Every structure is written in structure tokens, then in C-alpha cells.
Amino acid sequence: xxxxxxxxxxxxxxxxxxxxxxxxxxxxxxxxxxxxxxxxxxxxxxxxxxxxxxxxxxxxxxxxxxxxxxxxxxxxxxxxxxxxxxxxxxxxxxxxxxxxxxxxxxxxxxxxxxxxxxxxxxxxxxxxxxxxxxxxxxxxxxxxxxxxxxxxxxxxxxxxxxxxxxxxxxxxxxxxxxxxxxxxxxxxxxxxxxxxxxxxxxxxxxxxxxxxxxxxxxxxxxxxxxxxxxxxxxxxxxxxxxxxxxxx
Amino acid sequence: xxxxxxxxxxxxxxxxxxxxxxxxxxxxxxxxxxxxxxxxxxxxxxxxxxxxxxxxxxxxxxxxxxxxxxxxxxxxxxxxxxxxxxxxxxxxxxxxxxxxxxxxxxxxxxxxxxxxxxxxxxxxxxxxxxxxxxxxxxxxxxxxxxxxxxxxxxxxxxxxxxxxxxxxxxxxxxxxxxxxxxxxxxxxxxxxxxxxxxxxxxxxxxxxxxxxxxxxxxxxxxxxxxxxxxxxxxxxxxxxxxxxxxxxxx
Numbered sequence: 001x002x003x004x005x006x007x008x009x010x011x012x013x014x015x016x017x018x019x020x021x022x023x024x025x026x027x028x029x030x031x032x033x034x035x036x037x038x039x040x041x042x043x044x045x046x047x048x049x050x051x052x053x054x055x056x057x058x059x060x061x062x063x064x065x066x067x068x069x070x071x072x073x074x075x076x077x078x079x080x081x082x083x084x085x086x087x088x089x090x091x092x093x094x095x096x097x098x099x100x101x102x103x104x105x106x107x108x109x110x111x112x113x114x115x116x117x118x119x120x121x122x123x124x125x126x127x128x129x130x131x132x133x134x135x136x137x138x139x140x141x142x143x144x145x146x147x148x149x150x151x152x153x154x155x156x157x158x159x160x161x162x163x164x165x166x167x168x169x170x171x172x173x174x175x176x177x178x179x180x181x182x183x184x185x186x187x188x189x190x191x192x193x194x195x196x197x198x199x200x201x202x203x204x205x206x207x208x209x210x211x212x213x214x215x216x217x218x219x220x221x222x223x224x225x226x227x228x229x230x231x232x233x234x235x236x237x238x239x240x241x242x243x244x245x246x247x248x
Numbered sequence: 249x250x251x252x253x254x255x256x257x258x259x260x261x262x263x264x265x266x267x268x269x270x271x272x273x274x275x276x277x278x279x280x281x282x283x284x285x286x287x288x289x290x291x292x293x294x295x296x297x298x299x300x301x302x303x304x305x306x307x308x309x310x311x312x313x314x315x316x317x318x319x320x321x322x323x324x325x326x327x328x329x330x331x332x333x334x335x336x337x338x339x340x341x342x343x344x345x346x347x348x349x350x351x352x353x354x355x356x357x358x359x360x361x362x363x364x365x366x367x368x369x370x371x372x373x374x375x376x377x378x379x380x381x382x383x384x385x386x387x388x389x390x391x392x393x394x395x396x397x398x399x400x401x402x403x404x405x406x407x408x409x410x411x412x413x414x415x416x417x418x419x420x421x422x423x424x425x426x427x428x429x430x431x432x433x434x435x436x437x438x439x440x441x442x443x444x445x446x447x448x449x450x451x452x453x454x455x456x457x458x459x460x461x462x463x464x465x466x467x468x469x470x471x472x473x474x475x476x477x478x479x480x481x482x483x484x485x486x487x488x489x490x491x492x493x494x495x496x497x498x
Contacts, residue, residue, distance in 0.1 A: 059351055060496060107258065110255050
């Protein structure tokens with residue numbers, strides 16, 4: 001429930017999570033733990049299972065097996081309580097195209113049954129104009145991405161799940177969003193799980209990085225270890241974990 | 249539930265549906281006057297005379313005209329309801345739009361029923377207002393300036409008209425619901441629309457001809473058909489809630 005204290009500051013706890021589509025096992029016995037008020041980065045090749053894992057975390061998919069607890073609540077028994085505490089941006093964002101950005105956010109807040117941020121405030125935070133009445137269907141890719149981030153954040157969730165959130169943003173937009181994510185963790189006590197292929201972004205943002213390959217979490221690296229690594233070394237580490245030889 | 253229905257109505261651009269209902273109303277009113285005017289046409293050739301002789305008895309009675317308009321209205325509002333169910337309900341479960349539904353902290357079945365009820369409200373309001381306007385305008389003007397010369401407008405005719413109208417509106421909505429369920433099989437709005445069109449044509453042919461013959465049993469058949477269609481449609485839609493509850497955002 002909103003405002004409920006978490007036990008031992010664990011935001012997400014996954015044990016032996018599996019997801020099978022037909023005869024294909026996309027997520028294989030995945031286990032991980034994400035500490036509260038931190039930023040956890042998830043890396044992996046395309047098809048490693050990151051998006052599927054994110055979809056399970058955000059309620060879009062139901063796990064085939066395994067345990068998933070978010071803020072000490074079990075997804076099987078308290079789905080709605082968990083979803084009220086989650087904001088997500090997964091895949092290409094979908095909106096009510098004929099409505100404006102503000103109208104989309106107001107509807108989202110109504111469906112989430114929370115007051116959250118003022119719509120004007122959150123639109124300003126992501127660099128969109130609150131009084132813009134233009135239908136979302138006429139927005140550029142970058143504006144849509146900013147609006148998707150606003151929607152993920154506007155109900156003040158305790159956990160943010162962001163799959164490639166900076167796609168379509170220009171360098172200034174990427175920097176602004178990075179600062180926003182850091183602000184949300186430091187000032188609003190949110191926990192963020194993020195995936196991106198931009199290693200520099202991960203290095204600057206995250207407290208801990210997990211590596212996924214073939215549906216499994218095959219390794220993790222903490223911020224202490226990160227600080228000692230340069231981007232190229234993080235890249236080399238990623239290549240090594242992925243089983244790809246590198247010249248770095 | 250009421251809040252959800254309100255949100256569903258709010259998020260859909262329903263003004264365009266009322267514009268559609270207005271167009272149907274105009275079409276039905278135009279056809280009503282066209283039918284009523286047919287007996288006044290002057291026949292020239294022998295072919296025209298024989299056509300007139302066949303049509304005049306039908307278009308010289310309020311009951312016949314109202315039945316034809318009710319049947320045509322049913323076809324229009326069946327397609328209309330197929331369109332609304334496809335846009336209000338089905339389209340939200342197709343492609344990535346389903347992501348929007350699954351992240352809300354609301355039971356999937358509850359949200360599904362809210363969408364169906366919101367669509368039913370739009371269909372019922374549109375069809376009731378449209379048909380009421382058509383028949384009220386026609387009958388009120390007929391009281392002052394009668395165009396149908398072979399019949400006298402009585403309260404019994406008005407009552408029968410509105411009863412038939414109501415039954416055909418129930419049929420339109422039921423056809424829309426059945427089409428929605430069939431559309432869900434392939435998750436296709438096109439299939440929903442085509443199904444509603446085909447079903448409305450079949451029922452309009454069956455019921456139109458039976459009612460025009462003036463048989464007393466035809467009215468009972470219409471009542472039974474409307475009730476059966478409503479029960480079947482409700483059963484299909486309610487039973488699909490279980491499938492919706494298991495849907496995922498793949």
C-alpha cells in the first residue's frame with residue numbers, strides 16, 4: 001500500500017522466476033534483489049529477456065513460476081496494491097492519441113486512483129508545456145518519450161521500471177532525464193530499475209548493474225566496483241559476461 | 249464501477265458517434281417521408297402503375313411505414329453498435345494498447361465490464377433519441393398535415409410503434425454484443441463490423457417480412473427474438489470476462 005514501510009529496505013525480490021511462451025523459455029530461473037531508493041541497471045544483449053522481466057515486474061505478464069515480491073508484497077495476492085506503487089515505461093509508449101498531454105496524465109491519475117503530482121508540475125519536469133492543447137498524435141518521438149516518462153512518474157510510484165527510456169531523446173533531453181531520475185531517487189525516495197544499451201548512461205546513473213543473458217541473471221556489479229571502471233572497461237566487462245571477445 | 253464507466257466515456261471521443269447518430273436520424277427521417285410520399289406519386293407507364301399498385305397498400309398505413317423504418321434503423325444501429333463496441337472495447341485489447349489496461353491497479357474483468365457498459369450507454373442513448381426524434385417529428389407533423397391518407401393516426405399506433413422501436417433497439421445492441429464476441433476471436437474490428445452487418449441483414453429480412461404480413465404471431469416472435477438475442481449476447485460477453493482476466497501484454 002502507498003506509504004507502507006518496507007521491511008529491510010528491499011524494493012524488489014525475485015526468486016527462481018520463469019516465463020515460458022509456448023515451448024520457449026524466455027526467462028529462466030531468474031533471481032535478483034533490488035535495494036530500495038537505489039538505481040539498478042539491467043544490461044544484456046537483445047533477446048536476453050530484459051523486456052520480458054520488466055513486463056513481469058510491471059504487471060503486463062504473469063510469471064510461469066517463481067516468486068516475485070515488491071515492497072514485501074506478493075504479486076500473486078496483492079497485484080493491485082503493487083501496481084499502484086509502480087510506474088513503467090516499456091516498449092513504444094501508447095497514449096490516447098486524440099487527447100492532449102495534460103488530459104492523458106489526468107486520465108492516468110484517475111485510473112491509478114491517486115493524486116500524485118500536479119499535472120502542470122510533472123509536465124514542466126520533463127520539459128513539456130502544460131498548456132499545450134495539441135493532440136498527442138501530433139507529438140514528435142522525443143515529445144512522446146518525455147510524456148511517457150511523465151506518465152510513469154506522475155502518480156508518485158515507489159518503483160520506476162524504465163526500459164530504454166531515453167530512446168528518441170536528444171543529448172540535452174538525455175541529460176535532463178538523467179538528472180530527473182537522480183532527483184526522484186534522492187528527493188522522492190523512489191527506486192528505479194532501468195535498462196539501456198548506452199553504457200555511459202548506466203555508469204553515470206546506477207548503483208548496481210545486473211547482466212542478463214539467455215533469460216538468466218549471470219552477474220552483478222556494484223557501484224563500488226563501477227567507480228573503479230572506465231566506460232571502456234564496463235564495455236569489456238559486458239562483452240566478457242556476454243561471451244563475446246573484445247579488443248579493449 | 250461508475251467511476252470507471254465515466255472514465256471510459258471521457259477517454260473516448262464520443263462526439264463523433266453522436267454525429268453518426270445524427271446522420272442516421274436524418275437518413276431515417278428522410279426515408280420515412282419518402283415512404284409516406286410514394287402513394288402520392290403519379291404513375292406514367294404500365295410498369296410504374298404496377299409498382300405503385302404493389303407499394304401503395306404498404307405505404308398507406310402507419311404500421312407498415314413504422315415497421316420498415318424500425319427495421320432500417322435496426323440495420324443502421326447494429327452496424328453503429330458494432331463500431332462502438334469495436335472502438336470502446338475491442339481496440340483496447342489489440343496490440344500494445346493493452347499495456348495501458350494492464351498497468352492500472354484495477355481488476356481486468358471490472359475494467360472490461362466498464363468498457364462494455366460505457367459502450368451500451370452510448371448505443372442506447374443514441375438509438376433511443378434518434379428513433380424517438382424520427383417518429384415524434386413524423387407523427388406530430390402528421391397530426392397537423394397528414395401525408396398518409398389511407399390511415400388514421402391513433403394512440404394505439406403510436407404505442408405499437410414505440411414498442412416495436414424499443415424491441416429493435418434491443419436487437420441492435422444484442423447484435424453488436426454478439427459481433428464483439430466474434431470480433432474478439434481474431435481481435436479484429438473489421439470482423440466485428442462485418443458480423444454486425446450480416447446478422448442485422450438476416451434478422452431484418454426475417455422480421456421485416458413477418459411483421460409486414462400483419463400476423464399477430466410476428467409480434468410475439470419479435471419479443472422472443474429480442475429477449476433471446478439479449479440473453480445470448482449477455483452470456484457471451486459475461487463468459488468472455490474470464491478470458492480477459494487472463495490476458496497478458498506480450
